[in-house]
Amino acid sequence: MERIITYAKALSEAIDMCMAKDDKVYIMGLGVPDPSGFFGTTIGLQEKYGKMRAMDMPTSENGMTGVAIGSALTGMRPIMAHHRMEFALLATEQIINQAANWHYMFGGKSSMPLVIRMFIGRGWGQGPQHSQSLQAMFAHIPGLKVIMPATPYDAKGLMVSAIEDNNPVIFLEHRWLHTITGKVPEAIYRIPIGKANIARSGSDVTIVAFSYMVIEALFAANILMKLGIDAEVIDMRSIRPLDADAVLESVKKTGHLVVADQAWKTGGIAGEIIAIACEEAFGFLKAKPVRLTLPDFPSPSTPGLTRYYHPRAINIINSVLKMLGKNEKTEEELDIVQKSPLDIPNKEFKGPF
Amino acid sequence: MERIITYAKALSEAIDMCMAKDDKVYIMGLGVPDPSGFFGTTIGLQEKYGKMRAMDMPTSENGMTGVAIGSALTGMRPIMAHHRMEFALLATEQIINQAANWHYMFGGKSSMPLVIRMFIGRGWGQGPQHSQSLQAMFAHIPGLKVIMPATPYDAKGLMVSAIEDNNPVIFLEHRWLHTITGKVPEAIYRIPIGKANIARSGSDVTIVAFSYMVIEALFAANILMKLGIDAEVIDMRSIRPLDADAVLESVKKTGHLVVADQAWKTGGIAGEIIAIACEEAFGFLKAKPVRLTLPDFPSPSTPGLTRYYHPRAINIINSVLKMLGKNEKTEEELDIVQKSPLDIPNKEFKGPF
Amino acid sequence: MELKISDRQSYREYVNELKNGDLKLFYYDMLRIRLVEEKIAEIYPEQEMRCPVHLSVGQEAPAVGVCKALGKDDFALSTHRSHAHYLAKGGNLKAMLSELYGRETGCCGGKGGSMHLNDPSIGFYAVPIVGSTIPIGVGIALGFKIQNKSEVSVAFFGDAATEEGVLSESLNYAALCKLPVIFICENNLYSVYSPLSVRQPAERNLIDIAKAHGVEAFKCDGNDVVAVYNATTKAVEKARIGGGPTLLELSTYRYYEHCGTNFDNQLGYRSEEEFNLWKAKDPLKMLALKLVEDDNFKLEIEQMTKVINLEITDAFAFAKSAPYPDEASLFTHLYAK
């Protein structure tokens, strides 16, 4: 089964299959029935399942999250979608105080199947209020699960798992991923939430990444290979639960750790992974661990600044080189200068998001 | 000047002095003019400064945060107070998207003097929605400052600095601290935001803490001294900006690091501090660093469970003993069994909060 | 006359036979709530119920009047002040008191405390974030509607909750989808110590706000349990047949302090006069007036009181002697299977 489809198509397929299989599953969000259909992930759902199961909604993120939660208490399995994570901040109270707590605080008597999709990430000058990546905020909260798939295959399998999960799941989609392609089986399948994937095995250094940074990490690993360095790339896939074992096993093998996260450094998940490695694999690390993150500054709009703001493969490569005591290289030397502008996901993209 | 007053009084004095000095300073919050006056920190302000400068407000946390922000744009210096951090979650959008970003995203053209006080912490069965400590969430955000004073002296000096700061400051008060006492000068004074304090110097181990955990850490350090271990206690005072230098200097000296934070482990600030130590003082650490935090579970109500939930001095002591290769002890052996129940700040407290 | 009422169930059977049986049950349920709350107030100072409590004494009529109009499978959502709602909806008294005592027999296994009473089997949840259960109540109604069920959902909230924007969002969506939800605002004039005047402009009118959002709305005397029952019954009937949401604003008053078990008029945030005015139209008193024609009613009240007190004594004994949850249960129920 060598079918190649996009990440967006993989997601749309997962949602569609789950809706077909279980009439308790429904999806709501601003613009779910739009022609653009959440980057193509919700197109056709309203035609197929009707307005009550694929619904537009008022611009009332807080209230509508409460509505989704309430419906879950009657056995429904809501999927809520937000075009930008920032809009979901209006619903923080419902997500953190309510959704995350109900199962525990009511002594296990109620469950809360709920998927909240939020788009994150960079590009095309969206700037300070439309391209923040606040995954750490949600990953800090017990009771939530937080998923950040990087590949079409994972997107489908993890979306199915998220929808079938009886807990609130924050499903984060970097908007540069929707157009990438990969092998995806046609049948329904599940990927367990909380299990990392060894995206590339290697022996010299461990590169941990998730979501879009996996793409950069794999690219970096290929270049590193040419430089004689065999990197292991771990795609965390979920950041809560966090698969510490996968990280630790790899670090114990390689003795070197680089973590790449397209989010702020201080209090971010990259730091968490480094802390775990230091606590649990102390003595195995042969060099100080490094995290590659956004600098601790708001997200600027102009391509004049975003080019310096986002860590890329070259930064990963140089972190590894430095860690291994080698000389750093430029993109020119490595012949990996990107031809299309750095603020768009691919040459075809004509803006805006 | 050996005046001893409570943490609450120190705060109330700081607010009063700033209001007297600058008529742009005002305070708003649900119950500001209440007889209980935010644990005694706002009593008398309305009588003195009138209803427009010491104001009650509608239960509209999101809107009122926007109102505070707007007023700051006209030169006012608002202080907003929340009895529980959970209520402020309704205002996450205004705090994170707006307050934190405006100075940067408008190219430095506007400033946002704004203090948001939130009470955090444990006690008297408040449970899952009234005793969460979400400091990591705010400490992750560039543009915010996050202060967590542990002593009456710091409370006053940091509150003055916060009010005079031209940026949004999240001022977190653990509700077990308001009744503690300490030396506080009568005159106005400032403590720089972002500078840690060596609360106790020592050479064998570094214990990093902030807010209420500083009290437990100092207690632990005293016991450790009796056991022949000389602990350095660093009171971070602010968690953003985070005084990494203070931590690193100490760790380079002691080679041992314990971080105590009354918040969840995963994605918490304790992990951030450990990550920094591992990145920047790699090679100086003689044992794996340890963090003492809440377990990654919601905050339960019953004293039957909270006794196991919150890290205390004994846990710090044993972490240190273990790290130094010594035998762990019980509270009985150390003769530090607490006589009053573990869910109240002191014997006098008769509940509820 | 000797009544054969040895427990709540048999009292129910007994009054069902009588004329005015419904009203007597209303009385019985209100009295039971009041006696439970007063018992809590009495022994809270023992410091064994180690969680914040918000008593409903004075506000029994909204709880009973509304819940009597509901079926077991209808849902009611409540707030920090939920004891009355929980009991009126059919919550288990032992589970409630156990929860206040933090015991493993509590309705949250001790994890929630007084502010998180719940029982999914009778359609009841309460949480203490002001306003937050309003949209959840709407969502339950959405769930019923999508599933073509005839159940309705009720969201109880206080006057302060009407200041949260989420009410407006909830009204809008409920009206948009004609959802079977009933918004019950118990206006007791205060939010903690703050009177309405410092929180809402004088010109503001909740009924008009609801109507302007497309939600039918009525005011109703919240001390008159029968009026509350009738208004709710109408709203429920309408909701069940797809007629959409209704909001009821019930005037009411709490007797005790906001949180805790003392009387606090001496603080001066409300006047003794106002307090006495409201006590004069106490919901139990008002209902008793309707029932006095029935000669035996005074006697019945005595009997009821006895029966209820027996139940209460029993339930407190049960709660107090139940064990705390064990350490292991701290680590259970993080995720649902």
Next chain:
Amino acid sequence: MELKISDRQSYREYVNELKNGDLKLFYYDMLRIRLVEEKIAEIYPEQEMRCPVHLSVGQEAPAVGVCKALGKDDFALSTHRSHAHYLAKGGNLKAMLSELYGRETGCCGGKGGSMHLNDPSIGFYAVPIVGSTIPIGVGIALGFKIQNKSEVSVAFFGDAATEEGVLSESLNYAALCKLPVIFICENNLYSVYSPLSVRQPAERNLIDIAKAHGVEAFKCDGNDVVAVYNATTKAVEKARIGGGPTLLELSTYRYYEHCGTNFDNQLGYRSEEEFNLWKAKDPLKMLALKLVEDDNFKLEIEQMTKVINLEITDAFAFAKSAPYPDEASLFTHLYAK
């Protein structure tokens, strides 16, 4: 006739002398906004303005009618769709275009992009989170009131923003404190592709919502710049003397797609018929009708167009040739001193 209008300033001076001078200035400002927006639409496909843009073509009258009623020290708060408001309030065109081009000469130094136009010196801020500037506008009014200033604050927002609960919170507080704030809802019938009918119940009425919160409110033809100006002027006068807030709902329509620079009627989310209906009452056309009695007006329009186009050409050239901010500026302005 040859008019001596070589720049905006001299055109102002010129028309100030004439009868109908005000109306001509209204026209001039609306035309300028439209020509700027159309120029953006024309060259956006060059892909040098690398940020999302939301054009205001069709919605010039609310911007100009409202801002003409304001003084320089009054504040206006806006949204994702802020070009018109920024220009009408007196924002600098070069700084705006530079910001769209991400240059260091932009009004945010390139950090914000089209959605964050601002200029504190003329009292203007815009951010693209729907509804979020509404309470900020109220807060500015609070600041004025505490400081006994006579300035007013205006919050512009769209019809979708009325679904955010924060509007209700803002209305309540503005009315409670009688704040000098004017709420301007530009109802253009759509939120992105979503018509009102999928977001708000038919019975819903924004004017009544405002009134029920204690805020005076009026509907007004948002294509009639004079009507908008008059309604706003009344609201401003009232606000300046402590009379409290007003809400105006202005009917209007956007011509371009929600975000971006194409026409998108072909998608089918709105009908060609509806579109043409609105174009028939285009705000510039409507105002021109009022001015036709003046024989020279057609000629004046041509002259104005020339002047404005010169300004626009100049401003684009300025923006395009300005440098990007340097790397170091990424790390400036995190905290204010």
